[in-house]
Amino acid sequence: MNASEVMHIGELLKNSPRNWGKWGDDDEVGALNYLDTAEVLRGATAIRSGKTFTLAIPMANPAGDPLWPGRQPASRYNVLDRGDFAAGAGPAIPGGNEYADDIMVIYNQGSSQVDALGHVWYDNELYNGYPAETTAHTLTKASILPIAERGIVGRGVLIDMARHRGKASLAKGETFTHDDLLAAAEAQGVEISPRSILVIRTGFIGSFWREGAAEFYRDFNEPGLVYSPELVEWFQRMEIPALVTDTIANEVTVDPNTGISLPLHSALMRNLGVTFSEIMSLDGLAEDCAADGQWEFLYVAAPLKVFGGTGSPVNPVVIK
Amino acid sequence: MNASEVMHIGELLKNSPRNWGKWGDDDEVGALNYLDTAEVLRGATAIRSGKTFTLAIPMANPAGDPLWPGRQPASRYNVLDRGDFAAGAGPAIPGGNEYADDIMVIYNQGSSQVDALGHVWYDNELYNGYPAETTAHTLTKASILPIAERGIVGRGVLIDMARHRGKASLAKGETFTHDDLLAAAEAQGVEISPRSILVIRTGFIGSFWREGAAEFYRDFNEPGLVYSPELVEWFQRMEIPALVTDTIANEVTVDPNTGISLPLHSALMRNLGVTFSEIMSLDGLAEDCAADGQWEFLYVAAPLKVFGGTGSPVNPVVIK
């Protein structure tokens, strides 16, 4: 199918649920509103051993940064270091301290990141009904700033779809549903309780370094969740505040039923206000959870407070 | 005093304690080693109400970003948004989703940030004795990456020096000691227990927006902790893993006794391996702590995993 033959997403989602207005006309954080103090306390009860894990992948990695085609990886450059001082070109600091300084050029969506709720839309309306024109030049509504002000803290649960299917990584285009998530959860012996931060491992992001960039981008079609009205209803009923995966876009790239690109971005993020966190590294966490049988934890993530940003790099922390 | 009349910091600190080798020849995270699972659990016991706070200041703020003289604030630019799609210049996406994308140019030390242990040194040696040449081009030792891999999680305690002295903000060049911290802690009714993450509020960073950039940078000399051998011994004895403040450099800019610039960066960071987190926004947290009388909390921060970075932006989360 080419783009012109694919149905419009507005048609697909015409009866799909929305949370617009649910948290006020000025709301910009959506389903994160589910994460009230009770949910923070519930997450805290999952802290048992004191083990911690960080979920970001490296940035400006000499081995390459996997990212959505068209974006560019972070570029980092020293602008002051011992070389400058050794050559007599550093500033003269009273007492003789020396220091290193550096800059980066980044895509805010170009590494482990949280999407602003205004990052994706259709039919000229964002989450909560904000006009899409509010994204022009700088996001004046539903930017990453309110999410960064609030932070994302609650009970997280890891569902390891790759392990459940006995694979190092799901295959390109391989899909799964909420029923698959529930079956995997049951096999893991963990419950996806309402308002859980849903962390899903596919094993896919690691294939970038294992198999190389050329193979990673060839016929690019990530594995992931697949759209169905029932899946969306399940997210809504479960009041899932945030979806976190080890893929670039948190869902199968091309919906196999309609050919639509990334329908869940609209069904879940735009319509329900579910926060998307993408390109996470989950292999180490999954190893540990498989070893100790504890698949739930306190999940703590706070993107940067980027004024008007479409998203921000983030390094979530899991505390078990 | 001008630079040439000031004593060398190596002379000042010749008998100052060091933790080099304490955690192995390859250690790159220093005093964060104190934050073991027991400390994470201790921090978790401070979670009572489920209230959360994020500590970063905004980036690319139209009202200006306070930062060390010579650095530049983050620049953020939309590179795709509704304007482009409305003009027919966006990509054709099957199904009709549209999206906004943006880039940033940042100094890694140019906003709320964690310093890598290799960020500051003297006498050609970094923390743990790594040669200063390892900072050249990219930090091959003691970069921000290992700190970002580990995260900073433990019991945090807020000491509100501004409130203790009855001021909105400490004055330029105003100093305080560990004895002052202890007195403030006692007045607040909280204990700075060993291995606490030490968060100190001066009220100073807010003066950037209250009084304007010109006043902020005039005769630039931030308030803060002042070097003494006893202060350093206290940090060492208390096994403080991390120092967090609402100033740009976490200590009085010019040491009033010697004229040395930023001696604690070397005494604490280089020698003891204490992690510095700077330019934090603490006013909201302080208000809440004063209101409910709870000055301790779980502190969770994870800078970005910047390969070879001198530091990284960060948005710490406090959970009470």
Added chain:
Amino acid sequence: MNASEVMHIGELLKNSPRNWGKWGDDDEVGALNYLDTAEVLRGATAIRSGKTFTLAIPMANPAGDPLWPGRQPASRYNVLDRGDFAAGAGPAIPGGNEYADDIMVIYNQGSSQVDALGHVWYDNELYNGYPAETTAHTLTKASILPIAERGIVGRGVLIDMARHRGKASLAKGETFTHDDLLAAAEAQGVEISPRSILVIRTGFIGSFWREGAAEFYRDFNEPGLVYSPELVEWFQRMEIPALVTDTIANEVTVDPNTGISLPLHSALMRNLGVTFSEIMSLDGLAEDCAADGQWEFLYVAAPLKVFGGTGSPVNPVVIK
């Protein structure tokens, strides 16, 4: 006057001449079409002594870069140099050559620059009638690329308005007309012949360094040419291909008669296709011309071939 009380520029220019279609429906270089081989040869006849002058101001100047409010000056950073090699952090090159490498972040309009013809417009149409939507995301019409492919080569003539009025610099908001240009030319003993590249010195740009940035931007209103129907007719009749000045915007910032901002950008650039080159350094050239009495020359300038660019930095060469 505030913006809403000012007449619309489309009203002001409703009867103003246009060259749209004159050089074909696909033309993107406008009045540079006047600079045919005959004009190049005419310019070459002005070469007498072999003296050369370059007209750009420095970029990334530690003393500051004057530029339109809201833009940022060029930032240049070494990313490799002797410091890195001395520290053992440079690449190992067979034979032992070493080298220095650097990057820049620039506004294409942020220093001595040539404007693309699509840089400014009104009523949703650019030069030659291209829809303004063609500027979205990247200039697909009337970008700087076609101008850079062609270059700007012809007979140039310098009119020194500051000298003519006996001033180091024209004052803020000071204006002059084509009649003033003709009077100054007569006083200088030079003719503004048809198809001359018109180079006008106001002395203003130098005030940025002489008087400081604060004074430069205070009540920002550059001196320059002032709109009148007669002035536009004169440019059209004279077939002026290019206008070059030592101000940021080549005309008085606020038109004193209407309050319109920069009407000549539209009257001359958008409607007639006159190329604007801005922020030039003309003091040295003017000194020489006053000394030898030769105010005409071969003018050679070629902006960078920036794909889709709104303009490009340039360093014009004058050959006398």
Added chain:
Amino acid sequence: MNASEVMHIGELLKNSPRNWGKWGDDDEVGALNYLDTAEVLRGATAIRSGKTFTLAIPMANPAGDPLWPGRQPASRYNVLDRGDFAAGAGPAIPGGNEYADDIMVIYNQGSSQVDALGHVWYDNELYNGYPAETTAHTLTKASILPIAERGIVGRGVLIDMARHRGKASLAKGETFTHDDLLAAAEAQGVEISPRSILVIRTGFIGSFWREGAAEFYRDFNEPGLVYSPELVEWFQRMEIPALVTDTIANEVTVDPNTGISLPLHSALMRNLGVTFSEIMSLDGLAEDCAADGQWEFLYVAAPLKVFGGTGSPVNPVVIK
């Protein structure tokens, strides 16, 4: 050969001529000193038809920018355009003008460019004997700025080695000598007179777009001039001020006789002060020269006045 088996370039060039001190201890433009007013006038006599050519390749080209491995191509981004104004997100300008604005991130050596004389060195000394430490942080000696202040103007001559050898492009690693240049010049019917700006076409840069990046960089070894003492003596005797080619580095990448990488950068640029201009597009000019039999012209190039820069993008103009 690997790097450690290759002789040191200082050994290769120990008896090679130098122009250090020839134009004063403070000289930073080297052999461009040969281009005095007489040479400018000589160049002007080559103007016959008034035809002009610009020599840069496009920057930020969607089809890719060829550049030295490890550097990155220019990235250009609109930061304001019609899309923003249409969405109501542009500034309100009195009168209603609208405009487009953009930024670029560039390597100064990452497109058609002029090298500063301090760009390459060995044995800790640059051109004119400046210490290599002067390159640290910013080039305080022999940066691109003095070359940009002066400009490069003189008689240019094109030698078309590809055409001379009957090829679209020289092959990888294919070399030629000054004797080959003289033979080609004789065949073309043009003289390489003393002080000529030497422009050499290999046809190689076009292979980047014809054959693709993968093929271009495979076993990367550009064709070009090959080092010999006689070649260096010839450049010195001929007082060649500048070397311009359609390759990335103006010489065969790996010297076939010694394995040294880019020895002519040191023999000609560092020692003799010859200015290198690289990555030029010469196919159109060559076509025209072959057609009209005129291989000489006025050559006019002025890099940007980048303070402390290692080089600068440039778009040279040829006038026939």
